[in-house]
Amino acid sequence: MNITKAIENIFKKYLPSPFTIAILLTLLTILLALFFTRPSDVGILDYTGDILQFWEQGIWTNGLLVFAYQMMLILVLGHVLVLSKPISNAILKVTQFCKDTATSAAIVACTTMLVAFFNWGLGLIFGALLARKVAEHAQRNNIKLNYPIVGAAGYMGLMVWHGGISGSAPIKINEDGHIASIMKDISSPEILSQLPETINYSQTIFSLSNLIIFIVVVTTISGLFFWLGKKANPTKIDLPEYQMNTDEKANTKAEKLDSSKILAIAFGVIIIIAFSYRYFDDIKMLKITPNLINFFMLGLGIILHGSFKRFTTAVGESISDVSGILIQFPLYFGIMGIMSSSGMVTQISDFFVSISNATTLPIFTFFSAGLVNIFVPSGGGQWVVQGPIVVESALKLGVPLNKAIMALAYGDQITNMLQPFWALPLLGITKLKAKEILPYTLIAMIVGSAIYIVGLLLF
Structure with a gap:
């Protein structure tokens, strides 16, 4: 399709990276x-300094x-x-x-x-x-x-x-x-x-x-x-094949702690309990905020991954x-x-x-x-x-x-x-x-x- 090819070429040739655009x-x-x-009674150099301060x-x-x-x-x-x-x-x-x-x-x-x-x-x-x-x-x-x-x-x-x-x-x-x-x-x-x-x-x-x-x-x-x-x-x-998750092997006691399913799920449940106490009334009023969503996903993510090691590996990715x-x-x-x-x-x-x-x-x-x-x-x-x-x-x-x-x-x-x-x-x-x-x-x-x-x- 010529139109889409032209659009792709425009983005590649003339649109710099988002950071450069910013x-x-x-x-x-x-x-x-x-x-x-610029107010009429303010000089251009003084107002330039003001703008940089605003920035x-x-x-x-x-x-x-x-x-x-x-x-x-x-x-x-x-x-x-x-x-x-x-x-x-x-x-x-x-x-x-x-x-x-x-x-x-x-x-x-x-x-x-x-x-x-x-x-x-x-x-x-x-x-x-x-x-x-x-x-x-x-x-x-x-x-x-x-x-x-x-x-x-x-x-x-x-x-x-x-x-x-x-x-x-x-x-x-x-x-x-x-x-x-x-x-x-x-x-x-x-x-x-x-x-x-x-x-x-x-x-x-x-x-x-x-x-x-x-x-x-x-x-x-x-x-x-x-x-x-x-x-x-x-x-x-x-x-x-795209590998979405891999099993882990724990050898040392520290690694076993990192890989502990019981510890991870227990901590995740604590987060969900704290979430329920803090946000139950907000949810009833449909007062959904970024903190509410993130706190819930933090607890859910730890529970679903089943170990701190898997969770932090996913965070790193x-x-x-x-x-x-x-x-x-x-x-x-x-x-x-x-x-x-x-x-x-x-x-x-x-x-x-x-x-x-x-x-x-x-x-x-x-x-x-x-x-x-x-x-x-x-x-x-x-x-x-x-x-x-x-x-x-x-x-x-x-x-x-x-x-x-x-x-x-x-x-x-x-x-x-x-x-x-x-x-x-x-x-x-x-x-x-x-x-x-x-x-x-x-x-x-x-x-x-x-x-x-x-x-x-x-x-």
């Missing part, structure tokens, strides 16, 4: 703030640094869960139902999206491993299979994740005072007085509108991949996933520091208000979030940069905050089908190339975009 966006933000927000203060914002660590844990612990023996065995059982390309692609797409709704890190690695194991199953049993379609289906979790339980924006606005904390140096007292303490999941993730949209997306995209599989020609598969978050998030925090302290957020929100109304603002938010995601391929980083603009614009136009924030979430997740950054773990596991899955992810992006836009208009 630096370029930082420099661009400094220049824009310098020329568009440095933003980088080390305590609440945002906690946010970065929370997002890293969500990804790592999700990956760790997939590498546990029970989930690995579940993946192998699912492959038994994959008899041809159509059913394989539909099953992989559907299960991956359902898993990603719970945790995006879990869904990302689960989809990749499931696609790989489906291909190995086909190879062993002489089943004719179009592997790129199945691989693309394994990436579909990234098209629904931000509208799921671990979505960065919905999960942060569920924390007490988070919305006010990111708006305190931006909005007027009148706007600040309208901010809710929290927006819980009954208004976002578990709202009737989001659940309907999610069900329609899962059903439609699964059907789409079934149809694509029916039309596709089989491809050659030559893969060695998963830790490379978070390198981008670790080094890029502080740069995004610096960008937010400049935008909030210089007044740029208000200027941008005023622009959106001037070209929008209560009906069109969620649509503009959807498309702008999709565009921003190409350059800021992280939902958490994007929330930090774009979230204040969305909140300010929504309040000025009387758009419900939960709807505006979900529009940002939908736009952010949909262009993951175009942006190859989060596909890298999948490509590494499946041994496919971006150009092989891109034709199918682009089709899914077009279909998914139509569903999200109609959903935003209807609800």
Whole structure:
């Protein structure tokens, strides 16, 4: 397909690494703030110093640094869960139902999206491993299979994740005072007085509108991949077996302690008991926070791995996933520091208000979030940069905050089908190339975009 090949070439030739993009966006933000927000009575050199101060203060914002660590844990612990023996065995059982390309692609797409709704890190690695194991199953049993379609289906979790339980924006606005904390140096007292303490999941993730949209997306995209599989020609598969977990041998007393199943399960149960005491009331109120999810996954991960050695080995294998978050998030925090302290957020929100109304603002938010995601391929980083603009614009136009924030979430997740950054773990596991899955992810992006836009208009 010439179009997808052209898109792949554009990304390779003209789009630098996400870290380089974050630096370029930082420099661009400094220049824009310098020329568009400088007070008339302040000299350019003095204001340059002010902007650099805004930037440095933003980088080390305590609440945002906690946010970065929370997002890293969500990804790592999700990956760790997939590498546990029970989930690995579940993946192998699912492959038994994959008899041809159509059913394989539909099953992989559907299960991956359902898993990603719970945790995006879990869904990302689960989809990749499931696609790989489906291909190995086909190879062993002489089943004719179009592997790129199945691989693309394994990436579909990234098209629904931000509208799921671990979505960065919905999960942060569920924390007490988070919305006010990111708006305190931006909005007027009148706007600040309208901010809710929290927006819980009954208004976002578990709202009737989001659940309907999610069900329609899962059903439609699964059907789409079934149809694509029916039309596709089989491809050659030559893969060695991917080892998801290995048995360990304990020789010394210290190694036996590391490998003790009783000790690991006992400690995991203690975590789950502590989790129940701490978060039972929050769960009843649908107050799902990053700490809640991470504490639960920590206990569950230790229990499912059955030993500290297996658990820490899985953590070691998963830790490379978070390198981008670790080094890029502080740069995004610096960008937010400049935008909030210089007044740029208000200027941008005023622009959106001037070209929008209560009906069109969620649509503009959807498309702008999709565009921003190409350059800021992280939902958490994007929330930090774009979230204040969305909140300010929504309040000025009387758009419900939960709807505006979900529009940002939908736009952010949909262009993951175009942006190859989060596909890298999948490509590494499946041994496919971006150009092989891109034709199918682009089709899914077009279909998914139509569903999200109609959903935003209807609800």
